[in-house]
Amino acid sequence: NAGVTQTPKFRVLKTGQSMTLLCAQDMNHEYMYWYRQDPGMGLRLIHYSVGEGTTAKGEVPDGYNVSRLKKQNFLLGLESAAPSQTSVYFCASSYDRDNEQFFGPGTRLTVL
Amino acid sequence: QQQVKQSPQSLIVQKGGISIINCAYENTAFDYFPWYQQFPGKGPALLIAIRPDVSEKKEGRFTISFNKSAKQFSLHIMDSQPGDSATYFCAASWRSYKLSFGAGTTVTVRA
Numbered sequence: 001n002a003g004v005t006q007t008p009k010f011r012v013l014k015t016g017q018s019m020t021l022l023c024a025q026d027m028n029h030e031y032m033y034w035y036r037q038d039p040g041m042g043l044r045l046i047h048y049s050v051g052e053g054t055t056a057k058g059e060v061p062d063g064y065n066v067s068r069l070k071k072q073n074f075l076l077g078l079e080s081a082a083p084s085q086t087s088v089y090f091c092a093s094s095y096d097r098d099n100e101q102f103f104g105p106g107t108r109l110t111v112l
Numbered sequence: 113q114q115q116v117k118q119s120p121q122s123l124i125v126q127k128g129g130i131s132i133i134n135c136a137y138e139n140t141a142f143d144y145f146p147w148y149q150q151f152p153g154k155g156p157a158l159l160i161a162i163r164p165d166v167s168e169k170k171e172g173r174f175t176i177s178f179n180k181s182a183k184q185f186s187l188h189i190m191d192s193q194p195g196d197s198a199t200y201f202c203a204a205s206w207r208s209y210k211l212s213f214g215a216g217t218t219v220t221v222r223a
Contacts, residue, residue: 004155031209040121040215040216042114042116042201042213042214042215042216043156044213045211045212048209048210050209059212090156094208094209097207097209098207098208099208100146100158100161101158101208101209101211102158103148103155103156103157104155106153106154106155
C-alpha cells in the first residue's frame, strides 16, 4: 500500500496562474482533507470531503476549490494564485469521522 | 484565531531528559485530542491520542495528560532520545475529523 500520495512535490507559480494539486489514497477511506501548513500557524483545514461526490469548507477555504469525483482522489485547485497561498499543502484521509487521519508527504508551493 | 494554543514554540532537552509540551483549548465540544509528530520534509503522523473520559494515556515513552476542567492537555516524552527530535503538534476536534491544530513545538534532543 502506498498510503496517501501527493502530486507534485514542489511547484513554483507566478501570481495569477492556476494549478491543481492531486491527492490519492489506496486505503478505501471515505474522508479526505486538504490542509495548509504555515510557520507559527500549525495546520489549517482548507476543505474536506466525507465521501465521493461531496465537499465541504474548512477553516480557510477562500481562493481554493476542490473536487472528489472518485473515492480515491481529492483535487485541490487554485484558480488565480496569490503570494499569500505560498505554503506547504498536506492531504490526509481517514476511514470515517472516528478514525485516525493519515497524511501525505506534502506539496511545497511558492507563488511569486 | 487558533482554537488550540500550544507552548512552548521550541525546546531543547538533553538525551534521557523529559520533554513537556502544553496545549489549551476553548471549545467544550471537543472530544478527541491527538498529538502528531512531524519530521522535516514529511507529513505529520499520529503519535498518540486521548478522549476526555480518561485523564492519562501512556504509550511507551509518550504520555498524554488531560485536564478536562482546565481545558488543557499535555504531552510528556520520557527518556528523550535524539530520534525524538521533531516538530510536535497537538490538535482537537469533535469526533476525529475537522481537526484544529496548535502552532507546533520543535523539540531538539541533544546527545
